[in-house]
Amino acid sequence: QVQLVESGGGVVQPGRSLRLSCAASGFTFSNYGMHWVRQAPGKGLEWVAIIYYDGGNKYYADSVKGRFTISRDQSKSMVYLQMNSLRTEDTAVYYCARNVGNFVLLDWGQGTLVTVSS
Amino acid sequence: EIVMTQSPATLSVSPGERATLSCRASQSLNSNLAWYQQKPGQAPRLLIYAASTRATGIPARFSGSGSGTDFTLTISSLQSEDFALYYCQHYNNWPLTFGGGTRVEIK
Numbered sequence: 001q002v003q004l005v006e007s008g009g010g011v012v013q014p015g016r017s018l019r020l021s022c023a024a025s026g027f028t029f030s031n032y033g034m035h036w037v038r039q040a041p042g043k044g045l046e047w048v049a050i051i052y053y054d055g056g057n058k059y060y061a062d063s064v065k066g067r068f069t070i071s072r073d074q075s076k077s078m079v080y081l082q083m084n085s086l087r088t089e090d091t092a093v094y095y096c097a098r099n100v101g102n103f104v105l106l107d108w109g110q111g112t113l114v115t116v117s118s
Numbered sequence: 119e120i121v122m123t124q125s126p127a128t129l130s131v132s133p134g135e136r137a138t139l140s141c142r143a144s145q146s147l148n149s150n151l152a153w154y155q156q157k158p159g160q161a162p163r164l165l166i167y168a169a170s171t172r173a174t175g176i177p178a179r180f181s182g183s184g185s186g187t188d189f190t191l192t193i194s195s196l197q198s199e200d201f202a203l204y205y206c207q208h209y210n211n212w213p214l215t216f217g218g219g220t221r222v223e224i225k
Binding site: 103 | 119150152154156160161162163164167173205207209212213214215216217218219
């Protein structure tokens, strides 16, 4: 069965960096685009970024553009989110999700919590 | 950016009753809309895509309708496990955006 496991969350000071990882299994990773979505405590869902199946295209939410970078390692079935210049408003649970069809998020991990605080 | 507006914010319904959730987009989506369910402490789960197609394993009591800018998620007879948060999401263009959510609670 499809499994997505996020890791790398934690407490970080404003202005610092953090890299999140998502380990995928149970499907042919190189055939699917992958998303990151976040959810601030007690708030709704916010889409963050997508990387296409071949890594050839990437799109970002305006709120993270220029600060976050999504990437993937096909050989390891991993997707990453490099987060630089972190702000307190980046505090959230970060989910990775598998894309199907025209950008529907079918499978989700359980999330990893990032807390940006001094 | 397309703004997604869900209403109501909270819906109080008795078990066995029908629940009707609304989602409105700031511009036409054709049918590029999905619905997700989220329970406390859990990741979201895909319910509906292409406005009206149920995802695999989703019970028939969940149905979606609409096109253009106005969409509806209907739960025909609420079961105890259906009390949760529900989000709509467009995928018409970038960036993808979600609605603010509707909480379905027990009346």
